[in-house]
Amino acid sequence: MRLKDEREELELSPNTQLYPRKMILKHGVKHVLLDTKDIVFFYSNNKIVYVIDADNQKYMAEKNLCRLEAEIDPRMFFKANRTHIVNFNFIRSFATFEKNKIKVELKTPKDQSIVISQTRVQAFKEWLYQQL
Numbered sequence: 001m002r003l004k005d006e007r008e009e010l011e012l013s014p015n016t017q018l019y020p021r022k023m024i025l026k027h028g029v030k031h032v033l034l035d036t037k038d039i040v041f042f043y044s045n046n047k048i049v050y051v052i053d054a055d056n057q058k059y060m061a062e063k064n065l066c067r068l069e070a071e072i073d074p075r076m077f078f079k080a081n082r083t084h085i086v087n088f089n090f091i092r093s094f095a096t097f098e099k100n101k102i103k104v105e106l107k108t109p110k111d112q113s114i115v116i117s118q119t120r121v122q123a124f125k126e127w128l129y130q131q132l
Helices: 002-010 065-071 118-131
Strands: 022-027 030-035 039-045 048-053 058-061 077-079 084-087 091-097 101-106 113-116
Touching (some): 039 065, 065 077, 101 118, 113 118
Antiparallel strands (some): 022 058, 039 048, 039 084, 048 058, 077 084, 091 101, 101 113
16 A cells, blocks of 8 residues: 555656756767756857857757757756856856846856846746746
8 A cells, every 4th residue: 555655656747847867969079978967058059059068068969959948957947048048057146237138157167158138137037036
C-alpha cells in the first residue's frame, strides 16, 4: 500500500514539462555535451546561434533561438532581446540604461553585459522577482 502511494507521488502530471539538463553543441569539429546550468547565455549572429559557458567557451547550437527558447527552462533562462537569452544564475547585477532599457552585468571571466530591450523590461523584472 505504501509503495503504491510513493509511486503515485512520483508520477508526472500530464502538464509537467521536462527541460533538458544537457545540450549537444558543436565545438570546432567535435560535438560536446554541456550542462544547461553551465550556459551563461545564447546569442544569435547572422542566423547562427552561439552558446557561451561559465568558462567563456563558445559553442554553436544547431537550433535557432526561437526553438531553443521553447525547449529550455523558462525559470532559468530569459529572452533579453531578439538576439540574446540569458541564464538567471549568471546575472551579477542590472541597472537602468538609456531610454528605459536595462543593462545586465553577467558573472563571466570577461564581465560581459547584455541589454534588455525596452519592450522586454517589464517582463524581465517580473521574471527576475519570480526567481527569488
